[in-house]
Amino acid sequence: MTDYRSIINDPRLEPQERLKALANREKPASAPVSGGEVNNHIHTVYSFSPYTPSMAALKAQEAGLLAAGSVDHDSAGAAEEMIAACAILGIGGCTGFEVRASFKAGANGKPGPFAERKLNNPDSIGLAYMTVQGLPSSALPKVREFLAPIRRERLARTQKMACSANVLLHEAGLSEIDFQHDIIDCPASMYNHDGEVTERHLLAAAAEKLIAAYGKGPALNEKLALHFGVTPPANVARSLSDPENPHYLYDLLGVLKSGFLSRIFIQPGDRECVDAQTVTAFADSIGAIPAYAYLGDITESPTGDKKAEKFEDDYIEELFDELSRLGYRAVTYMPPRNTLEQLRRVQRLCAERGFMEISGVDINSSRQSFNCPEILQDDFRHLLGTTWALIAHERLASVDSRFALFSPDNPLAMLPLQKRLAAYTLAGKDLDMKHPEASVPGILKKLQEGRYQV
Numbered sequence: 001m002t003d004y005r006s007i008i009n010d011p012r013l014e015p016q017e018r019l020k021a022l023a024n025r026e027k028p029a030s031a032p033v034s035g036g037e038v039n040n041h042i043h044t045v046y047s048f049s050p051y052t053p054s055m056a057a058l059k060a061q062e063a064g065l066l067a068a069g070s071v072d073h074d075s076a077g078a079a080e081e082m083i084a085a086c087a088i089l090g091i092g093g094c095t096g097f098e099v100r101a102s103f104k105a106g107a108n109g110k111p112g113p114f115a116e117r118k119l120n121n122p123d124s125i126g127l128a129y130m131t132v133q134g135l136p137s138s139a140l141p142k143v144r145e146f147l148a149p150i151r152r153e154r155l156a157r158t159q160k161m162a163c164s165a166n167v168l169l170h171e172a173g174l175s176e177i178d179f180q181h182d183i184i185d186c187p188a189s190m191y192n193h194d195g196e197v198t199e200r201h202l203l204a205a206a207a208e209k210l211i212a213a214y215g216k217g218p219a220l221n222e223k224l225a226l227h228f229g230v231t232p233p234a235n236v237a238r239s240l241s242d243p244e245n246p247h248y249l250y251d252l253l254g255v256l257k258s259g260f261l262s263r264i265f266i267q268p269g270d271r272e273c274v275d276a277q278t279v280t281a282f283a284d285s286i287g288a289i290p291a292y293a294y295l296g297d298i299t300e301s302p303t304g305d306k307k308a309e310k311f312e313d314d315y316i317e318e319l320f321d322e323l324s325r326l327g328y329r330a331v332t333y334m335p336p337r338n339t340l341e342q343l344r345r346v347q348r349l350c351a352e353r354g355f356m357e358i359s360g361v362d363i364n365s366s367r368q369s370f371n372c373p374e375i376l377q378d379d380f381r382h383l384l385g386t387t388w389a390l391i392a393h394e395r396l397a398s399v400d401s402r403f404a405l406f407s408p409d410n411p412l413a414m415l416p417l418q419k420r421l422a423a424y425t426l427a428g429k430d431l432d433m434k435h436p437e438a439s440v441p442g443i444l445k446k447l448q449e450g451r452y453q454v
Helices: 004-008 015-023 053-062 079-089 137-171 179-184 199-214 218-228 234-240 248-259 276-285 313-326 340-353 382-399 417-430 436-448
Strands: 038-042 067-073 092-102 127-133 289-293 330-333 356-359
Touching (some): 015 053, 053 067, 067 079, 067 382, 079 092, 127 276, 179 199, 199 248, 276 313, 356 382, 382 417, 417 436
Parallel strands (some): 289 330
Antiparallel strands (some): 127 289
């Protein structure tokens, strides 16, 4: 008999088949113990991840999360399945996508103040990662249309990088990457279903060539150093020396990302990383929430996944002024990745500029935990409320665009942001998680009557 988890996590199946397996799964004798955590930034197979949307939702529920959200690079392909899976499991669900946007253009046709500065992107100057959160389901066709040319540009650039990678693989006596077979059509790619192909897909293909040639074990470490000049850190080298390591591919991919990618990397162009103001205007037009993804200077990373490097902190006040000019509505950040001092500064600036705060720890590796206990600390507990506000925004705006959180036609538009968020937090908690759409009409009525205002 086929294990239901293998069906739920099979990207080759149709979403409805995965959802059916999720609904009919063998349920545990007792429900998972919830710590009250949430995570709004889970990557799925629609960009790069070990998890389908259904499995991501299940892993979130099994970790005790009360709400989970999918955010994929240049894709909202996971959105409908993620919402349906969360409803089956009785947890809150939300969706979004992540893009790299250009900060190179300023006002009046002049270069922007960050055209030649590093923001939150380790690989590029003047480009920044951002998310568009709370996608109304009615807007998903427009989202696909908006992202299609970005996906095409990124695919073409990745193919050129694959050619450079093949030169290095050939010199090392390894099999070369067949871009169509090993990347576009491989089980880890959903490109033919509105997913994105990223550098991680390319590096995973290269990793498979290394494993096929050298096997899993100490020899692979030796060949990495000999042929590619890449010496893994001691702890990673130990993991790669263990053939039974269940995270082997992801550990090797991480090594290649830090020591191999720079040799083949091609900077993206303006058609792949469109102007930030274009993205924020699009988000506003569909009733979604454009958010800047704060990274901050890294000295000693609490999670150990970033090297020491400077990003936005030296000019963060100026950056927040620019975010206001560009039309951002929110800032998203990850409590485990920064110091308390850094995040308190971000929180202060969000309050001063009227930005919503959104939290989520990006999940794209089998090694990562779905939990984020830091969000339960007093300094971050308000992010639980903004998650329910985000969920309410998405569900309500899917039915009536006037109820998008930042819509000028919202009946609560005259309220300060914090009061609006408080009302939407109560509305989000009032949703029937098993049947969220069915409870929306009653919640809309309560909002119009002011019954959620505190």
